Amino acid sequence: MASLSRLRNFTTLILSATLLYGFFMLTPAAESETGTAASPSSVLKSRVLFVLMCQSQAASFHKQRCDLLRRHIEDQAKELKVPAGAETPDISIALAEDLVDPGIETFFYLPILAGNHTQLTQSDFVFFCHEETRMNLVGLLNQLAQYNSSKPLFIGSPLRDEGYYIVHHFSQSRHLYPFVYCGFAMSNGLITSLVEHFQVNKAKLGEYEFRIDPAYELASLISIELHLANLTALSAMCPRSVNLTDSCITWTTEMFRLPQCFPNSSAVSAVLNRTLFAVKTHQANFATVLSVVRDTWAKEAPNIIYYADVEDREIPTVACGVPNTERGHCDKLNRILHLLAESNNVSAQATNNADGSDKSNSSSALFDWFVVCDDDTLLSPSRLARLLACHSLSQPADSPLVVGEKYGYLSADGRHGYPYPTGGSGFALNRAALRRLTVEANGAGGIVVTRCGSAESPDDMSLGVWLRSLSVPIVHSHLLHQAKPVEYSPVLLRAQLPISFHKHLDLDPRQAYRDWLLDAGTDAASKPDVGSADDHKRDEL
Template identity: 35%
Template sequence: MRPPARRRAPPALLPLLTCSLAFALASEEVKKEATQSKNLEESDISREHGIDLKEIVFVIQSQSNAFHAQRAEQSKNSILKQSAALAQELPQVLLLHELSKQEGAWTILPLLPHFSVTYSRNSSWIFFCEEETRIQVPKLLETLRRYDPSKEWFLGKALHDEESTIIHHYAFSENPSVFKYPDFAAGWALSLPLVNKLTKRLKRESLKSDFTIDLKHEIALYVWDRGDGPALTAVPELCTDSVDARCATTGRSSLPLCGNPVKKEDIFVAVKTCKKFHGDRIPIVKQTWAGQASRIEYYSDHADSSIPTVDLGVPNTDRGHCGKTFAILERFLNLSHDKIAWLVIVDDDTLISIPRLRRLLSCYDADGPVLLGERYGYGLGTGGYSYVTGGGGMVFSREAVRRLLGGQCRCHSNDAPDDMVLGMCSSGLGVPVTHSPLFHQARPVDYPEAYLSHQVPVSFHKHWNIDPVKAYVTWLAPGEEDEAGPETRKGRKDEL
């Protein structure tokens, strides 16, 4: 079901692809996939295309944060070590965060012209993977040899929406499962002819200056180009689990841990609320995750001693909550005792696992400027900025708060979007936004089951048409999965 009308996306977020594009897409895409499958069977699987490793350019979707850069470097070394064992000329292995100083480089599309100019003459494939993607290089080479590199190919592990969702602007609302997009954790590939075609399009028409919300879906939309480009071809060897021996890739599914988890006392949790939600949302917070937090305060437009809430003197607004959030930042920096290392700001309808957050934060330097959560982008094609979306939870190191406030970052109005204002400020002040896919701006039902199945999530957001207590128990409650992988959660389909 769709959320109530009052919760619809604002006009600025409305469709990259309007619902009318669902017109006859189901039948057209089925025909196209069938044709591609037939061509593959007749011409490609029957013979191997003799590409060598040097014709593959590996691009690791890395980040500049020290923890992530180190993980990416380890993945790069693994690829090169395996390649050297094959006694072939080594492939190019690139780290995304080193390729460009451009703010929007993580969205990949702006870098396609560079790939086209630099690699189109001697390379056949650009293979993208995440820092955590484990690659069996010999098997990947064998897999790519099944596809004719002179043709336009978009390869990956296929995901699809089970129902239309706000994070994809309700695209293909009449048949959400018809459109496939890649699971980045399994790796995905573009043939150079397709890279060249996309580059020509980019030169002809610049990228739109709008929102980047779910990159994997939006890249698939751009490649598909309303039917003028290829749909994603599902490749069974690109995997996110290791149960199948034929897998050329797998996605690491355990929660990171770097030493001991951060102490509860080193995390201050600020819950944004307002008087009208004191009676229904705050009881859910207290029934689910609040007991895991050692230091927690509820910030409202009304002082209620029964909760208790802190009245920040900022009136409630129906849109953004910039005034309230900046009052919280000031209070944390100037009034919190013992110089607590981490601040977490959540909405009153955010569900979060504090034990998992403590484990995750062990991998980040609390003395540096860390701004962590689910990354969105605004206007990245025209010099915009990245930001951590608020509903999934915004995590700040004390140093990040100090730099943001010290840099005169302020709200132009109380109802400005707090997460976007912070993103704009962090971009200008050189405070990097660090992305974690374990934070979620939407509900569990808004993500494909196959995508969540290899995660140990840290947060979800919104109570629309779900039982939030059940969602918390299903996905976030402390249990064995905090020490092991998500395989201990198998069978939890009912909340999806």
């Protein structure tokens, strides 16, 4: 449990002023769990904890975005007014990391609940926010006031699977799960039940040994395993940052759809020109799978190397010196990382130029980012460059960082196991991370950390072990996808501009690339039902 001294870091806002009675008339009263509408005045006595789920405090870009979210809530809280003589709401804000012991992975939610922090159990409602969540605080508090917090309640914008998907463990359940990026709420009754469960089952992995989709797995635990509550669907929590109406009490920002940190495309092009793509392939795939890469996204990647088991001068490929294996590919990944490091002088210590590029770059060190992916990965280099540009602008060049889709082989309390970046979706290492994995890859006692259990050990999971041992943070991006488009909720995909997908089975990969990843000059926001920035009706922070 977090020490008492860390409680001083929490932002607790005790709000006082004059709130017009019309505050309570913003939305229709909902039926409470007992069958009668909760009293409007109940909001005045409520204690609401906002938990900020930042992508990574180690990544400067995400820390800045999380600071903006905090200010977004604080600024609205300061403007709240209450009727004369009424009690004010007790609103607290906490980083997820402050609710667990140091080093505990919070991305998958369960470790926060297993931590049994008093701020959770002493709140009437806990509202979990993504760093790109925005809200009408008055509307949200008013909505929560309609519910009986002593009942086990799980409230959010609903998603439901239309099939049996690998990203959801091929579960046959059709339970609802929340679109977490516009926030979701848990009542005190639910929080208390979950904390009690984890006090008895702290080391229990839960139904799933692998952590893939935190939202789905949290809902599965609450609804299916423990039978505590089904998700209460709240349509006023709006997934998309466009086409909003006044009824939306939460939504996502344009930065959620796809980060944009530079005002012009030339800066993003500069980042793309300083990004090297490394594609893992083998001879049997040259004429089939690899041809898709060459026909599609490779045309948008100015710097690309195909690493294979054999050299082919026509493609061309680079022989990495590792025989192909049926699965795992750990040795191949390890060798590719070292080849990239050797050919790009990553041993040179780096500092940033004003535009975020690496000052150490010269003719022998051309690249700031190294993207590793499979030959059946479909991706958009330009969109990825937009994401990486945000990190290049804010992250110190000597601070290692890996950007990818984060999965986990973790216990529920986060104390055992490790997170890892999925290989099929592709992941990006900055120069400092590549240097740490190669030149500086010595652990305790000088032992080289980056070793494979076998040539067929899973490459991405092995990388996760190495990164944890070397204290290199993995920053999750929801825009990278380990599976095919059909494996994800259409609502989720329509709310974003995806960067990557993976696998060709039962799919026309060229068409999938055109449908989801090809930007036709004006960015894919022009595609049907995706929306554009011009439609954005809310102020961005």
